[in-house]
Amino acid sequence: MKVKVSSKGQIVLPVEIRKKYGIAAGSELAIVDWAGSLFLVPLGDGDPLDELSGMFAGVEGFSSETFLAERRRDRERDEKKLDRWPR
Numbered sequence: 001m002k003v004k005v006s007s008k009g010q011i012v013l014p015v016e017i018r019k020k021y022g023i024a025a026g027s028e029l030a031i032v033d034w035a036g037s038l039f040l041v042p043l044g045d046g047d048p049l050d051e052l053s054g055m056f057a058g059v060e061g062f063s064s065e066t067f068l069a070e071r072r073r074d075r076e077r078d079e080k081k082l083d084r085w086p087r
Contacts, residue, residue: 013040035067 003011013023021042023029032039 035070 005011023042028043030041030043032041
């Protein structure tokens with residue numbers, strides 16, 4: 001499903017998605033930036049950490065080792081960019 005971002009950084013969630021996940025005006029969502037993707041997670045009245053707990057359980061092909069290797073590559077890339085600027 002495709003949505004556009006407005007000039008104010010807003011998106012409209014299609015009615016099917018809002019109904020499916022019980023999202024109404026005033027509902028809170030968490031934006032999770034993980035492994036190069038963004039996830040919108042509806043939050044209930046409980047502890048947000050409990051809401052997010054297990055959301056990536058069973059995800060194949062991505063491990064903590066892969067994550068750490070990506071972070072190392074990102075850090076090395078960022079350090080190379082910084083080396084171009086005089087200090």
